[in-house]
Amino acid sequence: EVTKEEVCLLTKNGRIKSPITPPPLNNHGNYIVSLSKLANWLGKLVEENGVDIFPGFAGTEILFEGNKVIGVRTGEKGIDPDGNKKTNFEPGIDLHAKVTVFGEGTRGSLAKELIKKLKLDEGKNPQTYVVGVKEVWEIPEERFKPGQVVHTMGYPLKSNTYGGGFIYGMNNNMISLGLLTGLDCKDPFMDPHLEFQKFKLHPFVAEILKDGKLTQYGAKTAPVGGYFSIPKITFDGGIIIGDSASLFISQKIKGIHIAMKS
Structure with missing residues (x-):
């Protein structure tokens, strides 16, 4: 549970702490959880209630009757690099449903096709994106307490690049840290992963990580175009949810919460 939090502006070598926590970033009472563990727990719950989960089977095509969505087709298995069928070949399966829910994350391969075909983004603002690079570290005891949250602005990002x-x-002496970097920055050579390395080398962050050990790493994108870039999310035969529907609150840096609610 979040018990202590702060927002600060990083300069190249220093830190200016905000005297208050802006209301959108007030996380007191919220919980810090492992998303992979949460998804694993939820998966077992839904299977116990009769829901079939098919991991490893990608949806590759939307099935239509006119402009009505009637399901999806999964990809073929056992195809070699030249497109020939191998001995373990398995054909794709057509999955039909009264309602198809598309939750593929940011700009999902089927969702973007659906939005384009049905013109669900007509009259909406163009979407913009950030990429978040994240790591999990094990650090010495008492270095950073469970439930402590820090959000930063400024360094290493330039003033014309948004993020934080x-x-x-x-x-168990673990911390999760990361950097969100806007992908519509003016510098085409700007590397979000390199910016994250600079973030870790800042004196404030480096002191937290000193003598620590990297245990996990990853990255994901998020849609940050705001309310007026959200496409029409319902249509005949289905609905779009989560990041695929551009449901992300930039002020609060909240995407998973909104995806779950959607």
Whole structure:
């Protein structure tokens, strides 16, 4: 549970702490959880209630009757690099449904096709995106307490590039830290991963990580175009949810919460 939080502006070598936590970033009472563990727990719950989950089977095509969505087709398995069928070949399966829910994350391959075909983004603002690079570290005891949250602005990002950093304290001397970087920045050579390395080398962050050990890493994108870039999310035969529907609250840096609610 979040018990301590702060927002600060990083300069190249220093830190200016905000005297208050802006209301959108007030996370007191919220919980810091492992998303992979949460998804695994939820998966077992829904299977116990009769829901079939097919991991490893990608949806590759939307099935239509006119402009009505009637399901999806999964990809073929056992195809070699030249497109020939191997001995373990499995054909794709047509899955039909009264309602098809598209939750593929940012600019999903089927969702973007659906939005284009049905013109669901007509009259909406263009979408913009950030990429978040994240790592999980094990650090010495008492260095950063569980439930402690830090959000940063400024360094290493330039003034014409939006984004910011975060550090979340978890149990067992683990922390999660990352940097969100806007992908519509003016510098075409700007590398979000390199900016994250600079973030970790900042004196404030480096002191937290000193003598620590990297245990996990990853990255994902998020849609940050705001309310007026959200496409029409319902249509005949289905609905779009989560990041695929551009449901992300930039002020609060909240995407998973909205995806779950959607």
